[in-house]
Amino acid sequence: MPLRLYNTLTQEVQPFAPLSDNTVRMYTCGPTVYDFAHIGNFRTFVFFDLLRRWLRASGFKLDHVMNITDVDDKIIRNAVAQNKTLEEYTAIYTKAFLDDCAALRLERPEHLARATENIAEMASAIHKLEDDGFTYRSDGSVYYRISKFKGYGKLSHNDFSGMVAGARVDVDNYDKADARDFALWKAAKPGEPSWDTEVGNGRPGWHIECSVMAIRYLGDTLDLHAGGIDLIFPHHENEIAQSEALTGKPFARFWVHSEFLFVEGQKMSKSLGNYYTLRDILAMGYSPEVVRFLLASVPYRKALNFTFAGLASAKTAIERLRNFKLRLETAKLPAGVNAAIADHATRALAGFREAMDDDLNTAEALASVYEYLRDANIALDAGEFQTGNLAGAHALLEQMDAVFEVLKPSASTDGMSEADIENLIAERTAAKKSRDFKRSDEIRAQLLESGVIIEDTKDGVRWKRK
RNA sequence: GGUGCGGUAGCCAAGUGGUAAGGCAAGGGUCUGCAAAACCCUUAUUCGUCGGUUCGAUCCCGACUCGCACCUCCA
Numbered sequence: 001m002p003l004r005l006y007n008t009l010t011q012e013v014q015p016f017a018p019l020s021d022n023t024v025r026m027y028t029c030g031p032t033v034y035d036f037a038h039i040g041n042f043r044t045f046v047f048f049d050l051l052r053r054w055l056r057a058s059g060f061k062l063d064h065v066m067n068i069t070d071v072d073d074k075i076i077r078n079a080v081a082q083n084k085t086l087e088e089y090t091a092i093y094t095k096a097f098l099d100d101c102a103a104l105r106l107e108r109p110e111h112l113a114r115a116t117e118n119i120a121e122m123a124s125a126i127h128k129l130e131d132d133g134f135t136y137r138s139d140g141s142v143y144y145r146i147s148k149f150k151g152y153g154k155l156s157h158n159d160f161s162g163m164v165a166g167a168r169v170d171v172d173n174y175d176k177a178d179a180r181d182f183a184l185w186k187a188a189k190p191g192e193p194s195w196d197t198e199v200g201n202g203r204p205g206w207h208i209e210c211s212v213m214a215i216r217y218l219g220d221t222l223d224l225h226a227g228g229i230d231l232i233f234p235h236h237e238n239e240i241a242q243s244e245a246l247t248g249k250p251f252a253r254f255w256v257h258s259e260f261l262f263v264e265g266q267k268m269s270k271s272l273g274n275y276y277t278l279r280d281i282l283a284m285g286y287s288p289e290v291v292r293f294l295l296a297s298v299p300y301r302k303a304l305n306f307t308f309a310g311l312a313s314a315k316t317a318i319e320r321l322r323n324f325k326l327r328l329e330t331a332k333l334p335a336g337v338n339a340a341i342a343d344h345a346t347r348a349l350a351g352f353r354e355a356m357d358d359d360l361n362t363a364e365a366l367a368s369v370y371e372y373l374r375d376a377n378i379a380l381d382a383g384e385f386q387t388g389n390l391a392g393a394h395a396l397l398e399q400m401d402a403v404f405e406v407l408k409p410s411a412s413t414d415g416m417s418e419a420d421i422e423n424l425i426a427e428r429t430a431a432k433k434s435r436d437f438k439r440s441d442e443i444r445a446q447l448l449e450s451g452v453i454i455e456d457t458k459d460g461v462r463w464k465r466k
Numbered sequence: 467g468g469u470g471c472g473g474u475a476g477c478c479a480a481g482u483g484g485u486a487a488g489g490c491a492a493g494g495g496u497c498u499g500c501a502a503a504a505c506c507c508u509u510a511u512u513c514g515u516c517g518g519u520u521c522g523a524u525c526c527c528g529a530c531u532c533g534c535a536c537c538u539c540c541a
Contacts, residue, residue: 011470029541037541044541073539158469158537179538206539228541229471235540259471260535267534297489298479303472303534310478313490320489323504355480363480367488374506381496381505437499444502455503464503 003058003357005224006301008232008255009155013359016254018223023061025218026051027252028109029210029227029235032069033093034078036277037100039291040268043261043304044228046295047360049106051226051256053403054356064109065217067210068094070116071203076192086116086193100278103288105405113213115204122204122212123197125246126184130199134245136177140187140200146180149241155255156233182238184208207238211251215243225252229259258300264307281311289406290315296404299361318406321397322464324373325407328393330462331380337388341379345392348372352399362403369400409465416450425454425461 005016018024028048031037037045052062069075070090079089094114101108115122126142129135134148146152146160153160160180176182183205188194194201214222220243227236236255243251260267263274281291294314298304351368355361376393379385401407428443444454451466 031541041541047541156469156536230536230540233469233536234538258541260541262534265533294478301471302479305478307477309490313478316491317489320504327504361480363478363488367480370488377505432499435499440499441501448502453503456498456501457504458497462503 001354001357003054004359005254005256006359008257009252011157014254016224018060019221019253022059023063024055024223026055026062026064026224026226027210027214027218027222028064028066028225029231030066030068030112031093031097032072032074033090033097034072034074035093036279037097038268038275038277039263039281039295039306040261042100042104042278042291043295043306044258045101045106046104046292047258047300048109048226049104050296050300050360050362050403051224052107052109054360057353057356057399057402062110063218065111065113065213066109067113067115067213068097069206069209070094070114071193072206080191090116096279103278103282103410104292105289111217113209113217115209115213118209118213118216119195119204120197121216122208123185123195123199125212125215125242126199126204126208129184129242129245132245135184138176140202141183142185142199143176143181144184144238144241146178146182146241149245151244152180152237152241155237155240158233158237180234182207182234184242207235208242210235211239211242211246214239214251215247220247220249220251222252224254224256226256226258229257232257259303261295261304261306263305265305286311286315287410289408289410290318293318293404293406297362297366299359299363301359320373321369321400322407322409324377324393325397326462326464327377327380328390330457330459331385332459333385333387333390334383335388336386338379338384338386341376341385341389342392344372344375345389345396349392349396349399352396356403365403366400369396372396415465416452421447421452421463425463428454429461 001015003016004013006013030045031041048066052064055062071086075086075090079086082089126135129144130142134145135142136145137143184207185199186202186205188201188203192203194203214225225236225239232255240251262268263276266272266274268275278288278291282288290311291314294306294310295304297314297317348368348371352365355365355368358364372393376385376389379389397407424443424447428440431437431439431443447454447463448466452463453466454461454463
């Protein structure tokens with residue numbers, strides 16, 4: 001069966017395919033670069049990456065835009081506090097974000113769109129909304145009048161019909177006509193960055209950038225729009241209101257949302273002391289691919305409980321996969337094909353694909369790989385795994401790694417050269433042969449200290465970096 | 467209060483109207499000079515509670531209960 005995704009709009013799992021020319025036009029809500037991104041953010045960004053990879057594995061081409069919000073209240077506040085310009089401040093965290101993404105092996109979207117590079121387009125869109133009567137002004141700011149847009153609430157499935165305009169307006173929203181209304185354009189304030197545009201001097205509201213950049217780079221109707229589940233309301237609801245008012249066409253065919261991440265069962269928050277950036281986790285000695293694997297292995301629509309026990313578990317699980325690959329590369333195999341193992345490889349590959357096609361069920365996809373792994377290891381132990389079984393094993397691993405990408409260790413920063421390692425291993429083997437176990441154990445310890453693990457097998461000694 | 471999601475072994479986590487995947491941990495074992503590493507085996511008569519439908523329910527329906535998210539900035 002082809003790829004199926006859960007569409008928040010219809011609240012159903014539906015077959016997914018792009019509308020035209022086999023290219024998926026997708027937009028994902030990226031970071032606001034006011035600080036280092038945390039692991040909760042990366043749960044979502046890892047999900048985007050899995051989605052990208054599986055869409056491509058499904059035979060589609062990608063045209064993917066992700067925004068970088070580089071102007072907003074928090075950024076302005078922090079930049080001012082640090083006596084930096086907006087550009088200086090956001091450059092730091094934009095780079096940090098991209099570095100973190102690279103560490104997590106996240107593919108770069110085809111376009112990264114910065115809000116500040118699309119101000120004129122936003123102003124122009126706001127102007128059009130004003131002309132078409134979707135807005136009103138208050139103290140130089142422009143607000144979207146939600147009551148003008150029928151269908152508001154169709155994504156979040158909220159029914160606002162019983163809501164009396166103004167009835168629940170908070171005191172700090174006194175300048176809005178309706179609690180649901182939101183700012184498209186915020187009038188300039190002294191000491192804050194602003195842009196002089198056709199709708200006045202000021203800066204854009206949060207929601208407008210996504211509508212404008214999505215339409216600018218991808219066209220009026222997207223195939224797919226993704227984000228964290230918390231963005232459904234109001235952000236994505238507002239994007240729909242803006243975009244569909246602008247174009248008169250459906251904004252996105254599929255809306256896909258990833259669930260939240262918790263830390264040790266609790267919502268991550270600075271006050272609880274369980275707030276971690278990716279950098280925090282890496283500084284504790286975990287490798288990026290371990291984090292990636294943990295975030296990827298829980299299906300995206302299920303809340304993920306991030307724990308350090310879970311990280312340790314992910315680390316061991318990856319090592320088992322890597323070790324299997326190492327085994328394939330170093331074992332001396334008899335010629336021929338083991339039909340049962342070959343068949344299992346075929347079934348495992350099909351099972352992996354079917355699980356991924358089923359709304360990206362990564363947990364089930366991995367299970368398919370592990371079941372094969374056990375059978376193959378048993379066959380390897382028994383000497384029944386044959387040269388003709390290598391291709392099937394590698395095909396499965398490659399398919400798995402095309403999605404999860406955890407097999408290749410991150411480049412070690414230090415460590416001895418391969419030649420030195422081989423020399424020491426040769427010396428150890430000689431020492432063992434002459435029953436000089438003291439010397440052989442010394443060498444083993446020395447290698448371990450340099451991060452090299454030795455494994456004695458019946459096919460000889462093999463090694464790997466820690 | 468409204469909307470939505472979820473409660474499956476010590477932890478993480480799939481799943482189906484026909485009798486519980488997988489990972490980690492734990493225990494046992496193989497291998498080994500000893501280790502390490504690796505590999506294998508074992509580990510839920512039971513799927514929040516109570517009813518209902520059914521020949522049969524963890525899976526369908528209802529009630530209850532617990533937890534969570536969104537409804538305000540938030541991935």
